[in-house]
Amino acid sequence: MDVRSQISMVFHLDKCIGCHTCSIACKNIWTDRKGAEYMWWNNVETKPGTGYPTKWESQKIYKGGWEKKGMTIDLKAAGGLKNLFHNPNMPVLDDYYEPWTYKYDNLFNAPEGDDQPIARTVSLITGKDMDVKAGPNWDDDLGGSPEYARKDVNMDVLTPAEQQAMFQLERMVMFYLPRICNHCLNPACVAACPSGAIYKRGEDGVVLLNQKKCRAWRMCVTACPYKKTYYNWSTGKSEKCILCYPRLETGQAPACMHTCVGRIRYLGVMLYDADKIYEVANCDEKDLVKTQLGIYLDPHDPDVIKAAKENGIADSTIQAAQDSPVYKFVKEWEIALPLHPEYRTIPNLFYVPPLLPTMADTSGDVYETNTDSLWGKAEDTRIPIKYLASLFTAGDTEKIKVVLRKLMAVRHHRRDVTVGDIAKAEVKNIMDASELNAETADAIFRLTSLASFKQRFVIPEAHREEAMEMYEDTGDVKGNQGFGFIEKPERGL
Numbered sequence: 001m002d003v004r005s006q007i008s009m010v011f012h013l014d015k016c017i018g019c020h021t022c023s024i025a026c027k028n029i030w031t032d033r034k035g036a037e038y039m040w041w042n043n044v045e046t047k048p049g050t051g052y053p054t055k056w057e058s059q060k061i062y063k064g065g066w067e068k069k070g071m072t073i074d075l076k077a078a079g080g081l082k083n084l085f086h087n088p089n090m091p092v093l094d095d096y097y098e099p100w101t102y103k104y105d106n107l108f109n110a111p112e113g114d115d116q117p118i119a120r121t122v123s124l125i126t127g128k129d130m131d132v133k134a135g136p137n138w139d140d141d142l143g144g145s146p147e148y149a150r151k152d153v154n155m156d157v158l159t160p161a162e163q164q165a166m167f168q169l170e171r172m173v174m175f176y177l178p179r180i181c182n183h184c185l186n187p188a189c190v191a192a193c194p195s196g197a198i199y200k201r202g203e204d205g206v207v208l209l210n211q212k213k214c215r216a217w218r219m220c221v222t223a224c225p226y227k228k229t230y231y232n233w234s235t236g237k238s239e240k241c242i243l244c245y246p247r248l249e250t251g252q253a254p255a256c257m258h259t260c261v262g263r264i265r266y267l268g269v270m271l272y273d274a275d276k277i278y279e280v281a282n283c284d285e286k287d288l289v290k291t292q293l294g295i296y297l298d299p300h301d302p303d304v305i306k307a308a309k310e311n312g313i314a315d316s317t318i319q320a321a322q323d324s325p326v327y328k329f330v331k332e333w334e335i336a337l338p339l340h341p342e343y344r345t346i347p348n349l350f351y352v353p354p355l356l357p358t359m360a361d362t363s364g365d366v367y368e369t370n371t372d373s374l375w376g377k378a379e380d381t382r383i384p385i386k387y388l389a390s391l392f393t394a395g396d397t398e399k400i401k402v403v404l405r406k407l408m409a410v411r412h413h414r415r416d417v418t419v420g421d422i423a424k425a426e427v428k429n430i431m432d433a434s435e436l437n438a439e440t441a442d443a444i445f446r447l448t449s450l451a452s453f454k455q456r457f458v459i460p461e462a463h464r465e466e467a468m469e470m471y472e473d474t475g476d477v478k479g480n481q482g483f484g485f486i487e488k489p490e491r492g493l
Helices: 021-030 104-108 153-157 160-166 188-192 219-223 274-281 285-294 302-310 315-322 325-332 385-392 397-418 424-434 438-449 464-474
Strands: 003-012 043-047 066-069 072-075 100-103 120-123 175-179 198-200 207-209 229-232 237-240 265-273 349-352 361-363 366-368
Touching: 003 302, 003 325, 021 043, 072 188, 100 104, 153 385, 188 198, 188 219, 207 237, 219 229, 219 237, 265 274, 265 315, 265 325, 274 285, 302 315, 325 349, 325 438, 385 397, 397 424, 397 438
Parallel strands: 003 349
Antiparallel strands: 003 265, 043 175, 066 072, 100 120, 198 207, 229 237, 361 366
């Protein structure tokens, strides 16, 4: 058992209000400079919708992630020295958008006249006038519209009748999907880089990119199925989310999480068995979620604690793992799921799926929001179960139903506690069906609705002395200043 620590995250989608405060905080800190105008290390998408970059989920187009080939797995497209000089699957600028600014002089210094002056749009890349045709949130709040939702690749799992029902006015639906780098256990970007510039930090699993080693092959852009690695056209280097590790090392939450208005974000340590990475990535698709969740270890288990200490994991990190809100959501309560586990990268960002709103029910093909019933059945959620399964469970609808039943049970239990207007028998039946007890339901409610800042972000202490030892082992204490990159990266599979 090779026990290691990993910083992991949970995003609660029922709480996201789509304000994009997280995106702006990240943009202002990390990508507010030349060549990074189009980069959004954190972005918030409206689902159903095409996302950013356009149709990033379609690996038929981009060939990202891993695929199972017989008894092993391999990168779908880019990888190492393979296809080094030919990479037809890389997204182009139009798949993101061409960044622009405005000619404000045209507005402020226009001569007097009968017409209204405007600030014309100008490309930040060419400096020439342009007509804006797309942006990072171009389909914002339009997920329920046929123009964007029909192009969502997850809609392919629905029958034509189910798709048509979603676009009826009464059933028009949407929810927000915030995305950052997943800091995967089996990152395709790491395996694809010919220069060895991308690696996982041994102390916390954060995936970083050493720009001194980057040679702009851009295989990482193609290989990442989530399209969270970007190419800086000005510097000629690739860039990606670094999970605000300078903030983590000083006990601060990442900027996107610190500023989250809906308080949907949780961060904590997960202990995992690195010996099982290949087993998880290579298992059958139907077992992907179950096998991935099995790689994370119980931080209270004495054998796990012993193995962790033998592997050099600090007591403070083990304590942080025991207090981790992510462990509760993912392992104890099993209500948070990975995004597109079929990519086989073993992502460490988990999502609590969205549930139907209160005072709503389904009648035939119509989603009715004017109803006397407080809640409908979890299976009658406004978003088709098969659609959610395509996002979070590699198509396994039963796992989605289990999670939704638990979330619905928490609502019924808390309604019974605070208002008491639901029949006791109904509450008991729902609780029994979800296999939740009152104590667990209350714990889920508290961490979801009433958690303090320190309960949502359990950040382990940084051990500067260990980092310096690693520097000294490489004989390069001074040569890698700035980003703290070490010379012996953990490469994954």
